[in-house]
Amino acid sequence: MRTLLRDRRYRMFWLGQATSTLGNQLTIVVLPALVVPSRGGSTFGLLLAVESMVMGVLLLLGGVVADRYSRSLVMAASDIFRLAGVSGFLLFATRGPLAPLLVAAALTGAGAALYEPAHRAALAQIVGEDLRQQANALDSATKRVGGLIGSLLAGLLLANISPPSTLLVDLLTMSISLVTLVWLRLPRVKAVQEQQGQGMSAVFAEAKAGLVEVRRRPWVSALMLQGTAQVFFLFGPNYVLVPMVSQERYGIEAFGWVSAATFVGSVLGSTVGAKVTSKRPGLWAMNALTPCLLTPVCLMVEVPLWGFCAAMAVGSVGVGCFMVLWYSALQNEFPEEVQGRVFAVEALASFGLQPVALAAAPLLVALMGITPFGVLAVIILLTSTYAVLFVPGTVRLASPRGVKDRLDQSALTATS
Template identity: 30%
Template sequence: MTTTPQPATPLRHHPGFLRVWGSQSAGAVADQILPVALSLYAVSQGGGAGTVAAILAGRAVALVVCLLAGGILADRVSRPRILLTADILRAAVVATALLTLDRLPLTALAVVTGLCGAAEALSRPAMRSLVPTLLPSNLLERGNALVSAVHRSATLIGALTGAALIATIGIHAALGLAAVMFTAGAVAVLGVRDNPDRKPSTGVLADAVAGVNAVRQRPWVIAVMTAVAIQIFAGTAPTLALLPLIAHQHLGGDLAYGAIVAALAAGALPAIALASRWRPQQPGTISMLALTAYAALPASLAIPLPLPATAALFALGGFTVELYFIYWLTALQRAIPTTVLGKVLALDQLSAFALLPIGYALVGPLVTTLGTRPTLLTAAAVVAAASAVTLLVPGVATFTDPPATPADCALRTDDSKVARS
């Protein structure tokens, strides 16, 4: 007996999803204003690569520490309530920083990004695991693409706005706008309802173990998580830490920095349009090969190239990352049971950011020892190699579980017995 696939309804017929989408739009603008504004403010006050890296590392450390807790919460309590609480917390932190900024040392700015990062860590798994409960399966690619589109558009707007405010008005205006946008995000999510029947049936430790087991049973998930962690450690950390300094010294100043970050976001927009419509038979092959082009980001800063060329290569990096991300997120939403989806999405983010604080911590010593150009060229080489090797792992090419072997069935049976006990 077969069923006829139902035609996809327009996204506008799903108001709960649209409200969450609006909430995330406002928060994404603020999320981008904050690091741009604080990084440029630190540079203007005499901070170097170590200071900028510490400010950016504050968020990364918080994500590593808090993401798994966010995933466990997302599978146990109301996800819209988590989103509301996270936005309120970030608004309060930024408002406090605004009122006390003149008395804060530059090193304290890492605490600001850390607290905001902790709230973000709580909201990320909740938001991404909420989407499949608000949309039917045949709209997941389109819904994820729309979320990514607004995130990238907001990133572009936030980067340019943050840089422009720092260059023309000052840090206080930038922080004030970020606080307002976080507040708007909290208001937008009011009234959204989650699945009321979802209740925790196990302890917190058992929840965490269930999430780990869901990943462990899928080697293709482990392989991709590992590759992305290496790319972020080796590529993202030195690129983002050195970009404000290189922009300030060689590319034209604060507005150039904002333009490059905005180009990274703008490059994602055509990838979003492509991924929302194109269903390749091997999305994993497309995604992992595309990710090798992310090496263009550190490589473009190693020379450095003129501003238009640098912006174009950052746009290429944004395109490849977004193409991968939409296919990857949709694959996890389909492959992972809803009962553990929040935890798996948290582990995905946790693995991605686990090495990032170490990467930021190494930027200063590496630049001192090797120099800026060798550090960036080494980063580019590692990034280019990291994703291609994952295609050797079964399941990566399609982002799906390969046909089960008898050993796999035995392993899953054992895991089920452990979970029941």
């Protein structure tokens, strides 16, 4: 970590993203405090739906843009979109017509669609292969710690100043991130810079090329499908069911303890992921996911609050470790010319169905009951986690060397 932070480029990149993470968490906490009292919970749900939908629709385009242009400037453009969106929240959250508020949500969704692919690809462009695992661990831990600090800061600010004034603090953090990214100014990837086409047909062709590169590596496709299944049946529903169940069983303050345990587990998991040096990181990654089955078990069986918190913490350790190994593997597997599109596909596979899962989870629980739903979640988690180990490349989280060289050359030829 010290080696990473001695690099001035990485230090500026990390500082800007740490600040941006803190600001994003402020918005997450403050927005319902602004919207719900004046416009109702249904409007707040509509804003989240619009933001998620726009992000999902534009993710592949965001990947193409991240591969075509300077990734740091694409992230800066993302900050500009989000600055505009948060400004819209500030102006229209409590008064005025609904349409500008929905436009603000769409702008923040568009900003997220630009940010996600560019962020991972930019990190790989700044950091060499030998330090990417540590860089991803620090990035993941920074997001978790920043989220926790942002939540605490939002609570303090809301208790002492108005919600609109708290959003002004968020605008300041985004401005700091914007300045660091403009200063960083990463160069465009050379091969893409020289050979990119023009017009929408070229954009669609490049998006398709990103999908093809993912499909040509069966272990990558298998793990992305695994992510889709687990988000829909486990991680997505957890966002809805965990706060509902914790509040019903243990009281209104319980979810705060559960959230804190989740944050702590994620940071520990990132630290573990940075230290894995096995030649079979895929086996580590799959084993790390297994403790996540404790969450649906705790939803089915009433346990003490400390047990619920412990289960969430242990599961989060596993997820944190998995994500570090997974992102590092993708950065090392694909040529930098296609990484923006690859991470766009990854984000779409992981989170594309999350809005549907959030809406469907309460309905499925109402129809099936919490116990059958929890059993289904455990079965899908275990099956999808260990079935992928039979796909060649998953155990090592890498294609065989000769195969990788041919795929890299093919990708560069397709880019040209």
